[in-house]
Amino acid sequence: MFQGEVAWIAVDWGTSNLRAYIMSANGEVLAQVNSTKGMGSLNSDQFELALIELISDYLCDDFITPVIACGMVGAKQGWKEAGYISVPAEPPKSTKFTQPNVNDPRIAVYILPGMSQSMPADVMRGEETQISGYLAQNPNFNGSICLPGTHTKWVQISAGEVVSFRTFMTGELFNIISKHSVLRHSVDEGWDEEAFIESVSDGMMNANMLTNNLFGLRASSLLEGLQPTNATAKLSGMLIGLELAGAKGFWLGNQVVIIGGNKIMDHYQAALTQQGVMPIRANADEMVLVGLVASYFELKKE
Amino acid sequence: MFQGEVAWIAVDWGTSNLRAYIMSANGEVLAQVNSTKGMGSLNSDQFELALIELISDYLCDDFITPVIACGMVGAKQGWKEAGYISVPAEPPKSTKFTQPNVNDPRIAVYILPGMSQSMPADVMRGEETQISGYLAQNPNFNGSICLPGTHTKWVQISAGEVVSFRTFMTGELFNIISKHSVLRHSVDEGWDEEAFIESVSDGMMNANMLTNNLFGLRASSLLEGLQPTNATAKLSGMLIGLELAGAKGFWLGNQVVIIGGNKIMDHYQAALTQQGVMPIRANADEMVLVGLVASYFELKKE
Secondary structure, three states: OOOOOOOEEEEEEOOOOEEEEEEOOOOOEEEEEEEOOOHHHOOHHHHHHHHHHHHHHHOOOOOOEEEEEEOHHHOOOOOOOOOEEEOOEOOOOOOOOEOOOOOOOOEEEEEOOEEEEOOOOEEEOOHHHHHHHHHHHOOOOOEEEEEOOOOEEEEEEEOOEEEEEEEEOHHHHHHHHHHHOHHHHOOOOOOOHHHHHHHHHHHHHOHHHHHHHHHHHHHHHHHOOOOHHHHHHHHHHHHHHHHHHHOHHHHOOOOEEEEEOHHHHHHHHHHHHHOOOOOEEEEHHHHHHHHHHHHHHHHHHO | OOOOOOOEEEEEEOOOOEEEEEEOOOOOEEEEEEEOOOHHHOOHHHHHHHHHHHHHHHOOOOOOEEEEEEOHHHOOOOOOOOOEEEOOEOOOOOOOOEOOOOOOOOEEEEEOOEEEEOOOOEEEOOHHHHHHHHHHHOOOOOEEEEEOOOOEEEEEEEOOEEEEEEEEOHHHHHHHHHHHOHHHHOOOOOOOHHHHHHHHHHHHHOHHHHHHHHHHHHHHHHHOOOOHHHHHHHHHHHHHHHHHHHOHHHHOOOOEEEEEOHHHHHHHHHHHHHOOOOOEEEEHHHHHHHHHHHHHHHHHHO
């Protein structure tokens, strides 16, 4: 398919998913293919096969197709460890690619490194490429970027560089509390925006009371019939409120960009708007792709 | 066994365990038997059989043996819901026992209620009997009782009554973070007392940064080779420190009693001692029994 048109392949390879974009020489997407063969389900010797299965239709025998990948594929438990660039630094593009050995002669694989910080110790892997994409489109941006998710990142950007960042385990705490704690009996898949907003304020102001307020959701559901939809929004609000209290240095008085999926961006936007911050939004999948395209053009220059 | 001597049976029936004490008329323990048939593993029609299996050797055909039980056996998902006594109130003894119907003519079962609070909403079930035991032995105690565990309780006692209390999900958060979050790769079964104490202080002072500091353990283990034993103690310290910040009103300037198992009491004692509090210790299993004995003597008076 697309014979002669396929110039390279962009790959966003996270813990749970593998997404490949079949790309033209000028950075257009010719096709997109996905699989659930994320890093978390593969041993190091299974990555090449998982990739080839997904993209072999787009490879030719007489051309070595470059594959540029970012994300957990470059973790210690990934295909080949791709290391970290220490901040302050520009988000990595072509510099310091890691190339795993491949058996298939039709591909050459380039894995982007993550970024790390020593004081305090912190790491990111995958988000640096979303940031790279945003900065490729907005080269003069100065301010903070929030990348909400399992491990939400708050990132300070100045003069095209990642100056510092902090990771908050907000999404993961929400998930494990909802699934594995006594609160699993008190939450559901619903949402109550008003309860969420109220709870964000409370979470910001009463960080000390977090673990008490968590149990309070259970007690309220036992004693007062607190509805699961309400409890879910409150749980999320408490955790995002706690994060906003800790990340105040990033958002207070700064231009803020949120990069994420639509639903989680809605929640963060509502929480930040209440604090007087008017965040700009950018879609995470789009930003990863723009970042990978920027890396491809850097690679071509070399 | 102990024919003619068995006057009643004391039962501590929690989520995971069922403990029965075979008792003489004057409150001595003749024997103790345990099973893992906790409330969490039983449907409401399976409680009687689980109990009879454990105690039938000690029952006689010509005497109805009273069985006095406390704990999650009285929860909504238990044998029969035993309700709550609202604070402020003395911890329940014989008042408001709930009696489930039984098929076996040799027993009569009395389940103690829990305690509840409306502002803020909170509940306890099982701890009230430990408190009752402590107050039976120390009727003039005024101060705070800390009952550390999955859901740690801080309880204000005045003139023999539970005035108010707060539950912190400290133990449960430690468990689910250790088992189900990314930190499962960074912790083990070990302990480092110095790291714990340092982390308690940090957790108390930097509540806002909790979810960031949690991820920091992962980053430190990736970047700096933080040892799992060290990470485990730090994780515990962060969560107990956060709790102590939230529970300050209970321990600051008050006499504090800790009721628990030895290992968890060691940790709380060390954390509180660092704050200038010299807690008194009492064993949780002993206090439950003393509380059940006090209930038995109340029942006999009726």
